[in-house]
Amino acid sequence: xxxxxxxxxxxxxxxxxxxxxxxxxxxxxxxxxxxxxxxxxxxxxxxxxxxxxxxxxxxxxxxxxxxxxxxxxxxxxxxxxxxxxxxxxxxxxxxxxxxxxxxxxxxxxxxxxxxxxx
Numbered sequence: 001x002x003x004x005x006x007x008x009x010x011x012x013x014x015x016x017x018x019x020x021x022x023x024x025x026x027x028x029x030x031x032x033x034x035x036x037x038x039x040x041x042x043x044x045x046x047x048x049x050x051x052x053x054x055x056x057x058x059x060x061x062x063x064x065x066x067x068x069x070x071x072x073x074x075x076x077x078x079x080x081x082x083x084x085x086x087x088x089x090x091x092x093x094x095x096x097x098x099x100x101x102x103x104x105x106x107x108x109x110x111x112x113x114x115x116x117x118x
Contacts (some may be wrong), residue, residue: 022087025057033064033072043069043115045108050097056086059097063104070107078103 012020048066050059060079064072082100085091 022057025055025061026083029057029061029064032061033076050101054093054097056083056093056096056100059093059100063100067104067108070104070111075104075107 012023015023045066046068048062050062054062060083064075064079079100082096082103086093086096
């Protein structure tokens, strides 16, 4: 494990301050996504208001907390693509976050539909 920690620390030190914060935010996002225990997960979304100023990474964290009942593994690829649209392609954060909110709402509606008795 120490070798992996050394590699991560070395990479972190090579990055400018802004990208270091992005890496820290992304690591925090991953920790939050995979630390959820199913038996304590609420079935209703948690009401977390959207702040006026928010980065895409922080929006992913907020939406993950808003919808903790959703399977993070199923959402990971799509949420990563949202982050890439903003970080790598320069798409406006507000528009990307709007798209993410719709995506999470749709994923929640699918989750509810699957849970309803037939």
